[in-house]
Amino acid sequence: MIHDGGLMTQAAFAPEPFQPARGIANCHMQTIAGHYGRSQEGIVFHRWRLDTPDGDFLDLDFPEVAGHLPAENAPLVLLLHGLEGSARSSYAYEAYRQLAWRGMRSVGLNYRSCSGQLNRRPYTYHAGETGDIIFVLQQLGQWFPHATLGAVGFSLGANMLLKYLGEQGKASPLVAAAAVSPPFALDRSMEGIENSISRIYNRYFMRALHQKMQARAPLLDGLVDMERVLAAATFRELDEALTVPLYGFADVWDYYYQSSSGRYLPGICVPTLIIRSLDDPLFHPDDIPYDALTANPYLTAVITPHGGHVGFAEGQPGQLNWWAERQVARFLAVQFGLL
Numbered sequence: 001m002i003h004d005g006g007l008m009t010q011a012a013f014a015p016e017p018f019q020p021a022r023g024i025a026n027c028h029m030q031t032i033a034g035h036y037g038r039s040q041e042g043i044v045f046h047r048w049r050l051d052t053p054d055g056d057f058l059d060l061d062f063p064e065v066a067g068h069l070p071a072e073n074a075p076l077v078l079l080l081h082g083l084e085g086s087a088r089s090s091y092a093y094e095a096y097r098q099l100a101w102r103g104m105r106s107v108g109l110n111y112r113s114c115s116g117q118l119n120r121r122p123y124t125y126h127a128g129e130t131g132d133i134i135f136v137l138q139q140l141g142q143w144f145p146h147a148t149l150g151a152v153g154f155s156l157g158a159n160m161l162l163k164y165l166g167e168q169g170k171a172s173p174l175v176a177a178a179a180v181s182p183p184f185a186l187d188r189s190m191e192g193i194e195n196s197i198s199r200i201y202n203r204y205f206m207r208a209l210h211q212k213m214q215a216r217a218p219l220l221d222g223l224v225d226m227e228r229v230l231a232a233a234t235f236r237e238l239d240e241a242l243t244v245p246l247y248g249f250a251d252v253w254d255y256y257y258q259s260s261s262g263r264y265l266p267g268i269c270v271p272t273l274i275i276r277s278l279d280d281p282l283f284h285p286d287d288i289p290y291d292a293l294t295a296n297p298y299l300t301a302v303i304t305p306h307g308g309h310v311g312f313a314e315g316q317p318g319q320l321n322w323w324a325e326r327q328v329a330r331f332l333a334v335q336f337g338l339l
Contacts, residue, residue: 012334013273013334015300016323016326016330018307018312020306020307020314021314022315022316024317025306027279027307027308027309028281030307030308030309030312031310031311032311033308034090034091034310034312034313035090036090037320038090038322039094042066042067042097043063043066043097045061045062047059047060047062047115048060048062050135050136050139053135054121055121058132058135058136059087059110060107060108060110061108061115062105062107063093063100065101068100070100070103073146075103075105075147075175075332076106076144076148076149077106077151077152078106078133078136078137078150078152079095079096079153079157080151080157080160080161081110081111081154081156082157083155083156084114084205084209085114085154086114087108087110087115089154091154091180091310094322095154095325096108097325098325098326098328098329099332101329102332102333102338104150104332104333104336104338107140109133109136111132112132113216118212118215118216118219122216122220122223123247126247126255127160127186127260128160130160130163130164133164137149137173141173149173149174149175150174150175150176150177150178150332150335151177152180152328153177153178153179153180153182154181155309156183158274159179159183159261160261161177161182162179162268163261163264165267165268165270166266166267169267172269172270175270176270176271176272176332176336177272178272178274178327178328178331178332179272179274180310181275181309181310181324182276183260183261183282184260184261184287184288185256185260185262185287186255186256186260187256187257189283190234191284201281209238210232213230213242220242224241228240228241229241239252239255262287262292265289265299266295268299269298271298271300272298272299273300273327274293275302275307275312275327276288276301276304277303277306278303278304278306279305279307279308280307280308302327307324
């Protein structure tokens, strides 16, 4: 494993060097550029609704990238989005493009109540929820029995994917995976986002979460204290009021411990690319478990000094390129034998 101030990497895959776009090396500018700067042109979606065993539903978005139609037996990559995102978040568009350009198909999973329509049941998703991932992968295996399966997760979705891989070990149907900007220790992440300039991200997410909780109040009535839920001002307060009682955790620290991806890294038995920046404004840099990343030969860790949170914008303003999604597509293409 090499950490030379530019990249830390392991295994056969050779990532391209990352150089932040001129004038936007700052972690917050990288994060904002990533949120607003990616193109959403040239892709149309076909939505499939999947009924779940508990009487709810999941919406899957299959993208069609203009000018690129992978073969019917091409590898299929499942995309897992971040907190309060969707299968049509900006980074998802870029990932679908990069994958299609290299001969791969993709499908985005919208977590419950993230597809634009509220779900029927009170349960949605949380950082450690992997049951819906298992169910969707089973369905994809039935629908596309000749397709090699892969997955990519971003932010919260990256945490969920790494946890899933560690839990499943060799039982996972995935041949390869990639995780971009994952948290490794949720308790440390909460401390960072509550006690620094990064609190602005806390306010952004909390506004979206409060709106959704108000809409879902009838489903949650009697299961949680809605007054506490709607009064929550931080992620930790919301997790204490909502996630802990709804999903049966002992307390918020039990939730963070059980759901943090770092503790599941040793169990991963699938070639997996992990991309994180040291200046990610949402996560504390000392949550990166270097020993675990080094010890598992299935992991290829790329830790960059800059990049922000799901940013990794390179080039120059007005002509940005997106390094992380390109590395994800290159890595998966190598694992699938396409490069």
